[in-house]
Amino acid sequence: xxxxxxxxxxxxxxxxxxxxxxxxxxxxxxxxxxxxxxxxxxxxxxxxxxxxxxxxxxxxxxxxxxxxxxxxxxxxxxxxxxxxxxxxxxxxxxxxxxxxxxxxxxxxxxxxxxxxxxxxxxxxxxxxxxxxxxxxxxxxxxxxxxxxxxxxxxxxxxxxxxxxxxxxxxxxxxxxxxxxxxxxxxxxxxxxxxxxxxxxxxxxxxxxxxxxxxxxxxxxxxxxxxxxxxxxxxxxx
Amino acid sequence: xxxxxxxxxxxxxxxxxxxxxxxxxxxxxxxxxxxxxxxxxxxxxxxxxxxxxxxxxxxxxxxxxxxxxxxxxxxxxxxxxxxxxxxxxxxxxxxxxxxxxxxxxxxxxxxxxxxxxxxxxxxxxxxxxxxxxxxxxxxxxxxxxxxxxxxxxxxxxxxxxxxxxxxxxxxxxxxxxxxxxxxxxxxxxxxxxxxxxxxx
Numbered sequence: 105x106x107x108x109x110x111x112x113x114x115x116x117x118x119x120x121x122x123x124x125x126x127x128x129x130x131x132x133x134x135x136x137x138x139x140x141x142x143x144x145x146x147x148x149x150x151x152x153x154x155x156x157x158x159x160x161x162x163x164x165x166x167x168x169x170x171x172x173x174x175x176x177x178x179x180x181x182x183x184x185x186x187x188x189x190x191x192x193x194x195x196x197x198x199x200x201x202x203x204x205x206x207x208x209x210x211x212x213x214x215x216x217x218x219x220x221x222x223x224x225x226x227x228x229x230x231x232x233x234x235x236x237x238x239x240x241x242x243x244x245x246x247x248x249x250x251x252x253x254x255x256x257x258x259x260x261x262x263x264x265x266x267x268x269x270x271x272x273x274x275x276x277x278x279x280x281x282x283x284x285x286x287x288x289x290x291x292x293x294x295x296x297x298x299x300x301x302x303x304x305x306x307x308x309x310x311x312x313x314x315x316x317x318x319x320x321x322x323x324x325x326x327x328x329x330x331x332x333x334x335x336x337x338x339x340x341x
Numbered sequence: 342x343x344x345x346x347x348x349x350x351x352x353x354x355x356x357x358x359x360x361x362x363x364x365x366x367x368x369x370x371x372x373x374x375x376x377x378x379x380x381x382x383x384x385x386x387x388x389x390x391x392x393x394x395x396x397x398x399x400x401x402x403x404x405x406x407x408x409x410x411x412x413x414x415x416x417x418x419x420x421x422x423x424x425x426x427x428x429x430x431x432x433x434x435x436x437x438x439x440x441x442x443x444x445x446x447x448x449x450x451x452x453x454x455x456x457x458x459x460x461x462x463x464x465x466x467x468x469x470x471x472x473x474x475x476x477x478x479x480x481x482x483x484x485x486x487x488x489x490x491x492x493x494x495x496x497x498x499x500x501x502x503x504x505x506x507x508x509x510x511x512x513x514x515x516x517x518x519x520x521x522x523x524x525x526x527x528x529x530x531x532x533x534x535x536x537x538x539x540x541x
Contacts, residue, residue: 112390112391114393114412114413117391117392117393117411117412118393118412120391120392120393121392121393121394121410121412124351124355124392125355145412145413161391164390164391165391167344168344168347168348168387168391169344169348170348189348191344191348200352200353200355200356
């Protein structure tokens, strides 16, 4: 792109500050924030140009190895934004907020989730892990508390006693997960991003995000796998 | 090196922990010690240009720094950079009280005042949790409040004043305007505080 990068204004800076302190920001909230920042700092507000606004910020974040990244929720397909550190080689974003033992529990929980069929790990399985931590054993009560904090801080999300990775975690750690779980981590056949929760074709094994499946099969009378053409066996609620 | 320092400062600042120069030197700069001041200057410039934050030295003897918010503060958004709006609300009220009472209050007076707001040191508050800890530890550690022991008191009493972060992130004028708004009066109603705030 030969266009000179647009200048950062206070509106951009304010937007970035809020995004960073939110951790993860949902799409419509981000749009409202864009408007609010432009109005507060008396900067021209170009409606529906949120992506351009974010590109300007990103061009200035690039030399710092940071980026505002957009990710899609695996539950409902809504867009979310998070500020990501691109230079991370491991779970360093969390490193400053949690103890060594909590980080170990998180890593092991992440293993369980990624290696699972459906992208979920039951609380029972995770609590059993607490016993086997190398750093120091963790009591079940303590582990339950830590899991609660992970959910509050939006690294994990919980549904019916089972845990999966929060959209925030997926956006922030996609690179880390794809490189560290190379052989196991699944990519969605439709959008090609990391898929933690996915529906899998019984014949050829490709996976797709639930929102991506819904979109793909919309208006189609027969549901067939995009790769091997066999009937798609999973239900789409 | 500059980008690493910027990242380091952002992380430390997330918790509002003051940053010691020794930590900066230790963690990041290693081989580039001679270029230290240049690297810090560039990091500060980047923080201001991209994030609207400024690196400020609050203790020139012990070389301790904090990041403050450089962006213009629209009304009603004092000190609010993060979602901890309620804590900041409480802090603003405390800072107002301290200023209106002549910039220094005894801890007993502060707690008496907070009683009026139904905030009690012994009781868990539904929003703030352990308020005593919040006020005497967290706000002090973050340099919003400063506490000093009053000499020759037994049992020991303490006095509270604005901390260096409060001084940099807000102003007496803003605080007086807040009080005036709350009480539906003109700031000039408090003549001595008004002239002090204008002089600041």
